[in-house]
Amino acid sequence: MNHETRTRAKIGVLVPYTNTNLEPDMMLMRAPGTTVHFQRLGGYDVDEIPGSGQMAGLGVSDISHDLRMISGVRPDVVLYGCTSATLTHGPGFDETLAARIKASSGAVSLTAAGALVAGIQALGAVKVGFSSPYLGEINRQAMGFLAASGIETVRCADIGRELGNYGQGELTPKEVFDLACQADHPQAQAIVLSCTDMRAVEAVERIEAHLGKPVVTSNQAMMFCLMRELGLPRHDALPGRLFDRL
Template sequence: MTTVGLLYPGHAAEEDFPRIEVMLDSDIRVPLFHTDTGIGTGVGQGASRLEALREAGAPERLAAGVEELRLAGAESLVWASTNGSFVYGWDGAHQQVAGLARAAGLPASSTSFAFVHAVGELGAGRVAVASLDAEDIAPLFADFLTAAGLDVVSVRAVGDDSGPAPADAATWGPERVRELVAAADHPDAEVVLLPCTALHTAAFVPELEELVGKPVLTANQVTVWEGLRLADRRVWAPTLGTLFATREPPLGATQPRGIEVRE
C-alpha cells in the first residue's frame, strides 16, 4: 500500500482524486485533507488577489491539515494548489514546501513543482499554458516555469480582471476544457499545461492529448504523479495520459527527489 497525502484548497474538483485511485487500479490511496483558503470568506477582502492567494498558502493554513495527513499513514505530501504555490516565486515556493516537509516529517512538494518535474519526465522543454487565473496572476506561473529552466512559448489567461475563472471551474464539462486546451496550444509547444486544480480532467486526459497531438499535463494528474514520485512508486496507467505511460525517464533526464525532512 502506498499512501499519498494531499492538502487541497477548499472544495472544487476533489472528485478527481478518488477517480484517479480507481484508474490506477492498484494498492494506492490518495486521501485529501482540505485547507481553508479564506478566499471569499473574509480573507482577501480589501486586498489584492495576489495577497489572497499568498494568504491561502500561508504556513498556518497548510499546517492545519498536516497532523491528519500523518495519522493517515501518508508516505509523501503534496500541496495540491498551483497558484497557491507559484505566487510565492521560485525561492518562496521552495520555502513553502520545506516548511511542510518539516511539519510532516515527510517528502513534500506542490503542484507547481509537480508540473516542472512532469515536464522533465517527458523530456520536454517548451510548454504552452492554459491558465484560468486573472491576467495579473497567470504570468507569475510563466515566471516560475522559466525559473525552472523551461521555455514558456505562450500563456492563455481566461480569468478576468476582478478574479480568476476557477471560481466556477469545477462546473466545466469536458467540451469546455477541450476548447480551452485547443485555444492554448501553440505550434512550438511540446506540452500543454492546465494548472488549475479546480478543473475536472482525470477522466479524459488521453482525449485532450489526441486533440492537440501532444502530451497534456493537468493539475490533478501531475499532483498525484508527484506524490507517487516522492514515494518512489512508479505506476503504469495510460488512461491518465502520456505522463503515466512512461515507465522510465528519457535518457539524460534528472529525477530530483524533492524536499525531504524526516524527524
C-alpha cells in the first residue's frame, strides 16, 4: 500500500448543513498530500425556499462555534463554502467576513463568492454569462456583486423553477450543462456557475468543450484560489481551463 505524506496542507471547509456536493467536490479536486476537514453550518430553515432573505440570514449568523471546531485541526486555509450567503450582502461584507475568519482561525481565509470573482479575474474575463439554481433576487444581487468588481453579466440564466435546499444539490450534471448553455452569449468571455451545492465541477469539461469558453464554478474557484495561495502544484484531477492560470 502506498501512503501519502498528509503534510502538504490542511484544508478546513465551512459547509451549509444541507449541502451534499461541496464535500465530494473538494475530495475530487484535492491535491495529493493534502487533507480536507469539514464543519457544517446551521443558521437557516431547511424547509424554506432558499431566497435572498434566508441566505442573507445565513451570512450574518454566528459562526464562532464553527470556527472553534474547524480551528481544532490547525488548518492552513479555511473556506467559507456558501456563495449566496455573502453575495447577498455585497463585496464589503464578504471581505469583512473573510478577515474575521482569518483572525479567528489563524489561517488563510477564502469565501466562495470572493473566489468566484478571483477566478473570473484570473481568466482576464470582464463579460460573463451567469447561471445558478437561485431565485431571481439572489441572481440580481450576484450580478451586482460581480459588477462591483468590474465584471459585466451579459446573460443570466436560472433553473426556471423554485428549488428547495435539497433541490439545488439534486440537479444532475446534465441539467447543470443545460443551464450553462442557456447562459452563453456571443459577448461572454467565460461562463459562471454559482452555488457550492450544484454539481457544476462534474460538468466543467463538457461545457468548455461544447461552448469553447472557460467555466468558473464556486467550488472549482475555491480550490483554484487555495492552491494559488498555498503554492500547491497542479495535478490531474483539476477540471477546466482556470487551473491553467496556476
